[in-house]
Amino acid sequence: MTLDLRIFTEPQQGATYDDQLAVAQTTEQLGFSAFFRSDHYLAMGGDGLPGPTDAWTTLAGLARDTSTVRLGTLVSSATFRHPGVLAIQVAQVDQMSGGRVELGLGTGWYQAEHSAYGIPFPDKRFGLLEEQLAIITGLWETPVGEKFSFAGEHYQLTDSPALPKPTQPKIPVLVGGGGPRRTPALAARYGAEYNQAFPEIDTIGARVKVIEKALSDVGRGPESMVQSVALVAAVGQDEAEFTRRAAAIGREPGELREHGIAGTVGEVVDRLKALEADGIQRVYLQILDLADLDHLDLIAREVRPQLG
Template sequence: MIGAEQMPFSITLEPQEGETYQDVLAVARRVEALGFAGLYRSDHYAPVWGGEGLASTDAWATLAGLARDTERITIGTMVSPVTFRPAANLAKVIATVGQMAGAVDGRTRVHVGLGTGWLEAEHTMFGFPFDDLGARFRRLEEHLRVLRGLWDPGTPRFSFDGEFEQLKEAVFAAKPDPVPRVVLGGSGRRRSAGLAARYADEMNTPFPTPASFRALRAALDEACAAAGRDPIPLTVTAVCVIGADEAEFRRRAERLHVRIGDRPFDEWLEQRSDTWALGTPERVLEHLTGLIEAGAAGFSLQHLLPDDLDMLDLLAESVADRLEEIRPEATAPDRAV
C-alpha cells in the first residue's frame, strides 16, 4: 500500500468513452484501497477517441456520488471546461460536492481542475459556447475570479461585471470550508502559467517531456514572482500502461490500441514513448524520474483500461511505492499537492 507521506500520486479516468458510474466507482474503491492520493475524471459530454454513441456521464454528478461512496481520496476534475457551466453555478456545485465529501486532516477532498475547453464538436452538439481561443481564455479568467470571490469568507456579498459573467450582490452561503483546491490545467508558458500564478493553488500540465516540463516550471515560477506569490506546485498528467514484463505490457498496450489507436500499433506506440509512461515498471519509473528531476510535484496517471484493476495493483506496488526513494527536496511535503 502506498505510504500516506509519499508524493501525490493519483489516477485519472476518461469516462466519456463508455464507462458507467459503477465502472468509475470500482476504480475509485481500488484506488482508495491501494493508498493512491486521489481519483480525477475528465469532463466531457462526448467521446474523445471512441466512436459515436458511446455512453458518458456528467462529471460533477459522478463526483457527488464518489463523495459519499469513498472516504479518504481526493476527487476532482482534470479538467472542467469553463464553457460548460456558468461560474456561479459551478461554484455552488463544487461547494456542494465538497460538503458531501467532507475533509481529511483539515484538507479539502475536492479539487477542481479548470481549462478553456477544446473539443468543438461536443460544444456544437450540446449548445455550449465555443468562441475563439482568446475569448475562451478570458472566460477562464472570469470563472477563476468568480469562484475565488464567491468562496472568499471575507466577502459577504460579491459583485462582478465581466464580459461573460455578471453577478450583483451575490450572497454565497454556506462558504465552503475548507475551500476546494483550484487546479489550472494547461501547458502555455504565458497565458496558462499567468492565470495559474494569479488564481490557482496548482498547475497541471498534460503529456510533457522533461525538457518541456522544465521550461514550463521556469515560466510558472517567473509568473508567481510577478504575482507576488511563492511558487505553486506543477504536476503532470500522463497516460500510463504498465506490465510486469514486456509481454504483459504489450498485451495491455494492444488492448488500448484497439480502443483508441489511430495508426499501426508499433508506430502508434513509438509516437507516444516520450510523453506517456509506458512499459515495464523500470521503464515507467525512468520516465517519471525524469519529470521529478525536472521539478514535478505529483502525478495523475490516466488509466485508459478501467476494467483492468490488476494494472492498478502493479502500479502501486512497483512504481508508486518506489517514487519516494528518488524524490528530491524540491518536491518534498511542503510543496505537496
C-alpha cells in the same frame, strides 16, 4: 516529498457510474492520493457507449461512496457551466465528501462536443476562464453574512449571498494550459496547482521554470504551488504484459514509451524519477482501460515503493 501519484480517467470514452466507482474505490484502497476524471460529453474516437456521465454529478456520487480519496476534475470547461452554478456545485460536493474536492478549470477545446449538445463555443474563451476563476474564488472567500458582486465583460453578479461555503477553508484550484504569458499569470494568481497535460517529455522542465517565474512576479515562492503533469500510463510486469496493455488501449508500445508513463516497471520508475528531477511533484496517471484494476495494483505494489 515523495512524488504524488494520482489516478486520472476519461469516462467519456465509455464508462458507467459503476465503472468509475470501481476505479475510485480501488484507487482509495491502494493508497493513491486522488481519483480525477475528465469533464467531457463526447467520446474522442469509438462509440463511447453507454454514453457520457456528467463530471460533477459523478463526483457527487463518489463523494458519498468513498471516504478518504481526494476527488476532482482535470479539467472542467469554462464553457459548460455558469461560474455561479459551478461554485455552488463544487462547494456542495466538497461538503458531501467531507472536504476532499479539488477544482481543475480550463477554457475548453473540444468544439465537437459543444455542437453535439448545443453548448455555445465562442472563439475567444480565455476571458471566460479568467472571470470564472475570479467569481468562483470570490464567492467562496466572501465571509458569511457579506455579499459578493462582480461586473465583468462576460458575467455580472449582484449582491450574491455567496453561499454555500465549502468544507475546506480553501478548495485547491488547478489551472492548466500552454500559453506563454497569460496562462502562467492566471495560474500564479489563482492556482494551488499548475498542470501540464500531455506535454512532450523534453519540454516539461522548461515549463516548470516558466511557472516559477510567474509565481515570483506576484511575490509567491515556488513552494506555494504544486507542479504536476498528466500522462498516459501503461505498465507491465514484463514486456509481454506491457504489450498487452498497450494493445488494449489501441496504442503502439514505442509511441507510449516516448510520450507516456509506459513500459516495464523499471522503465516507468526511471521516467517518474526523471520527471521529479525536472521539478514535477505530482503525476496524474491517465488510465484508459477502466476494467483493468490489476494495472492499478501493479503500479501501487511495484512502482510506487521505488519512489522517494
